[in-house]
Amino acid sequence: MSPKINKQLIQKHELDIGDVYFYENYIITEIKEGVVVNFEKAAELLRLGKEYYGNKIPFVYISNRVHSYSFEPTTHFKSTELFPNLKGYAVVTYNAINNKIAELEQAFLNKPANIFHSLDEAIAWAEKLIIRD
Template identity: 60%
Template structure:
């Protein structure tokens, strides 16, 4: 039997831009409806991620896209540089438009990326990525 990730929620944070659920080796984001995400207004979330994962704890970022929001995908360049320990990025989408956006985002990330329609499948994939590392 292969090793499994600890799926116990460490802590939920309700920030101005959205909800962030931190686990030992992954974080799930749910951005609030209508938000326009910038590198600047994501600073608090990035600070939290640095607190939980530092530069050495491997983790996967899971974007649970329940709501409609906007952001500049080039910000991915900055965030992946800040986190040498990020091992993957998953987008959970619920419609074709968000799938198209997630597919376009793949070109801005230098880590494995996958798109899902169910959150539990994204968590399973995160587990595979972390355990393989």
């Protein structure tokens, strides 16, 4: 019998940079249009991540890119150091330009990463990463 993932929303937070949805083993972010995300701007998101997952609870970060925004990919280096329990990084894109940007960002990741065209696909992938761990 394989373990089950709890798909029930734990908490939604509306931050300056966008909306963040916390689940038992994954986080979904929807960053606001036009925001420039860097390590400093992501500080509240990172603080909340520590609050929910600490250093022990395995989780996957899912970026649901429903809006256009900028991201400094070197932020990945600092943020992944904070979360040894981060198991993977998924990006959901809805157009070819965002897909290309996500492909470039993957060069900055040292965790499993994948690009999807639907949120359901990203969640299914996240669940597989958590269950196999």
